Amino acid sequence: MDLGIIAQAAGLFAVTNIDDILILALFFAQGAGHPGSTRRIVLGQYAGFAAILAVAVAAAFGATFLPGSAVPYLGLLPLALGLKAAWQAWKDHRDGDGAGGEEEARAKEGGGPGPLEVAAVTFANGGDNIGVYVPVFATAGAGGMTVYAVVFLALVAVWCFAGRYFATRPVIARALARWGHILLPLVLIAIGLLILIEGGAFGL
Numbered sequence: 001m002d003l004g005i006i007a008q009a010a011g012l013f014a015v016t017n018i019d020d021i022l023i024l025a026l027f028f029a030q031g032a033g034h035p036g037s038t039r040r041i042v043l044g045q046y047a048g049f050a051a052i053l054a055v056a057v058a059a060a061f062g063a064t065f066l067p068g069s070a071v072p073y074l075g076l077l078p079l080a081l082g083l084k085a086a087w088q089a090w091k092d093h094r095d096g097d098g099a100g101g102e103e104e105a106r107a108k109e110g111g112g113p114g115p116l117e118v119a120a121v122t123f124a125n126g127g128d129n130i131g132v133y134v135p136v137f138a139t140a141g142a143g144g145m146t147v148y149a150v151v152f153l154a155l156v157a158v159w160c161f162a163g164r165y166f167a168t169r170p171v172i173a174r175a176l177a178r179w180g181h182i183l184l185p186l187v188l189i190a191i192g193l194l195i196l197i198e199g200g201a202f203g204l
Contacts, residue, residue, distance in 0.1 A: 005144055009151035012136065016129045017159060020045075023121060023191075024163025026184045029176035031112025032167070042160045044115035048122025049156050053149055056130045060137035060145065072199020077124035079192025081117055086185035125191055128198075 024045065031037025137145045166172050176183070196202065 002144075002147070005140070005147045006151055009148045010155060012132070012148075013152050013155045016132055017126070017155075019191075020122065020125065020159055021162050021166065023125065023187060024160060025166040025172070026176065026180055026187060027113045027118055028164045028167035029173065029180040030184060032173070032177070034112040037112035038164065040115045041113060041118050042157075044113070044118025045122055045160055046153070046156055047115060048119035049126065049152070051119070051123045052126040052129055052133075053152060056133035056137055057145060057149070059130065059134045072196055072201035074124040074127040075192040075195030075199065075201060077120045077192070078188040079196070081121060082185045082188030082190075082192060085181075085188060089181040089185060092181070121188065121191075124195065127195065 024041070027041050028038070031041055133148075137148060140148060167176060
């Protein structure tokens with residue numbers, strides 16, 4: 001296996017997904033204390049990135065399942081999820097959840113972000129990555145494309161580990177525990193608006 005291609009694949013993944021570490025850290029912080037949340041977040045991250053990879057590979061072979069004009073509208077996914085998270089945070093604050101209520105909520109199986117939510121944000125945030133991956137895959141050939149796919153999928157695990165690592169550092173964990181319910185909606189809304197505006201969706 002060509003080490004040069006592996007290095008190129010690792011570099012390409014890193015530069016196109018660096019912002020995912022922050023999002024993953026916020027998701028892991030949101031899921032802290034919820035049984036099975038790590039599994040659901042990792043599953044969602046893999047599902048979302050696998051969808052990005054599938055679309056990019058298909059486009060490299062000439063199939064177009066996602067027209068370029070549709071990519072900017074992917075911003076509606078994180079925007080909607082961000083608004084939903086903001087509404088939930090406001091409702092929790094208004095209801096004045098106490099420590100007991102928080103502990104009870106944390107004890108519930110299935111709490112924290114679900115795999116579909118994580119997958120939707122991952123796919124929407126990586127929509128512009130497809131435009132970068134397609135020409136690289138098209139020139140790499142089937143063999144090179146396989147190497148890129150294997151390296152990318154391996155690095156998704158590294159990204160999940162990094163996101164969880166940052167979310168569990170004492171200083172960062174305390175900050176995320178205090179502000180995460182505000183930061184997550186803001187980050188998702190910002191990502192959604194950025195995708196919509198940069199892509200010129202709705203004539204923006």
